[in-house]
Amino acid sequence: MLLLFISRSLVLRKLLNWKVLSLVLLLIAAGAIFWQKWQGPEVRAYRVALHPLVQQVVATGRVASDSRADVGSEITAIVQERLVERGQEVQQGQVLIVLRANDLKAQAQEAQAALNLLINSKRPQAQARLAQAQSHLTQAKREAQRRRLLAKEKAIPAEDLEQAENALAAAQAGFDQAKLEVMALAEGGVEEAILQQRLNAVRAALDKTQIRAPFSGTVLEHYIAPGDTVQPGETLLTLRDQSNIELLVPVDERNLGILEVSQPATVLADAYPNNAFKATIISIAPVIDPQRGTVDIRLTANPAPKFLKEDMTITATIQTARNDSALVVPNDVFFQKEGNKAKVWLYSNGKANEIDVQTGLSSLSLSQITEGLSEGDVVLSATNGITNGQRVRANISPLPTSRTSTAPERTDGETPMKLD
Known part of the structure; x- marks a missing residue:
């Protein structure tokens, strides 16, 4: 009987201890729940910090390119050779197309031969004739002077004097004619200028049979092949600078x-x-x-x-502004935002306090604060349901980071655009 009594006492004592322990645990849990409710809901928060901020537009x-040119021919001719293909890079002055120029080459040779004939034959012959006419004129002058003296003394008939005067006039005319011919055939004279202009014109036309690149660039398209007849104004090639x-x-x-x-x-x-x-x-x-x-x-x-x-399709990331030491907050902290003015929840003494701020540069994930906050302040995400003065628990998160991109300058300040 004594052993049975002792056993029952031990069991009751254990049960009493478990009840007490359970009651203590229940009180602790209730206290924790009450403490959390008293502190308020947990809200994501950020610490205001200095951070590089780049404002960009991505589109x-x-x-x-507007720097393209249609290359054509200035003469009517047959294409002899095309020296370039599509996509080929060319340099300024490079020959692109060669036109058939047999007739022009013959004309150039003929004009050159005429100029050489003037320089090597006609001009020396004219100079020799001038020298001969000068000699004849000098002799005629002496003879005319001699006969004037004889006629004055009545030593010769008047007819002899007349013949000498006529011979002198003829010699003078021959000399003047030879002098004019030498002047016409002289270096830089009229005859040489005419022949040189004729040669230059033929050479210019011959040069037009070699169509050259007006600038360094790339051949975008060609429209002719060897054997085609081309006309002035016709597009033969298209180049891009x-x-x-x-x-x-x-x-x-x-x-x-x-x-x-x-x-x-x-x-x-x-x-x-x-x-x-x-x-x-x-x-x-x-x-x-x-x-x-x-x-x-x-x-x-x-x-x-x-x-x-x-x-070719490209994507441009345009840097519109940059501040290497901007006071920034994430964009999800703003509410009632109009222009550069907004409201944020400032976390202080365990409570959410509504304050006004002014913003500056804005990016995809961060915005600059120019007035209303200081470095180290804690702001809350603009979660629905928060009221001014409400107790909350701030769960501080790091500031958003830049998204990865292959563009070296691309950071978080982006305004993305994707247009077809």
Whole structure:
């Protein structure tokens, strides 16, 4: 009986201990729940910090160079040879097409022969005739003077004097004629100028049989083959100036207020995603496309990569502003935002306090605070249901990071646009 009594006492004592322990645990759990409710709901929070902020506009466009030229012929001729193919790079002055020029070559040889004949034959002969006429004139003058003296003394008849005067006049005329001929055939004279102009004209026409590149660039298209007859004004080739590539990018008109000429950009071609290159805005269209709500901007890359092709799709990341030490907060903390003014929840003493702030640069994930907050302040995500003065528990998260991109300059400040 004694053993039975002792056993029952031990069991009751154990049961009593378990009840007490359960009651204590229940009180602790209730206290924790009450404490959490008293502290308020858990809300994602961020610490205001200094952070590099780049404001960018990202849009898709195409290679659209205006620096292209249609190359044609100035004469009617038959194509003898085409020396270039589509896509071939050429240098300024390089021969692209050769036209048949047999007749012009013969004319050039004939004009050169005529000029050589003038210089080597006609001119020396004229000079010799002038010297001979000079000698005859001198002799005729002496004879005429002698006969004048004899006629004055009545030593010869008048007819002899008349003959001498006539001979002198003839010699003078011959000398004048020879002198004019020498002047006409002299270096730089009329005859040489005529022959030289004729030769130059034939050479110019002959030069037109070799069609050359007006600038360094790329052959986009050719429209003729050897044996074709070409006419003046007909397009034979189309060239693009590779050194003056332009990029046409339509951008959402909402970004027009932050775009300016000379802003830098990083460009990627869809076909070469690992080869980023630099470009600069050179013009912004003065009109808006009413159907798409976009404004066309043009960029230039100098020097342009050789892999760029006409109408190739590109993506331009335009840097519109930059601040390497901006006071930033994530964009999800704002509510009642109008322009550069907004409200945020400032976490202080365990409570959410509504305050007004002013914003500056804005990116895809972060915005600059210019007034209303200080470095180290804690702000809450604009979660629905928070009231001013409400107790909350701040779960501080790191600031959003930049998304990965192959563009070296691309960071988190992006306004993405993707247009066909």
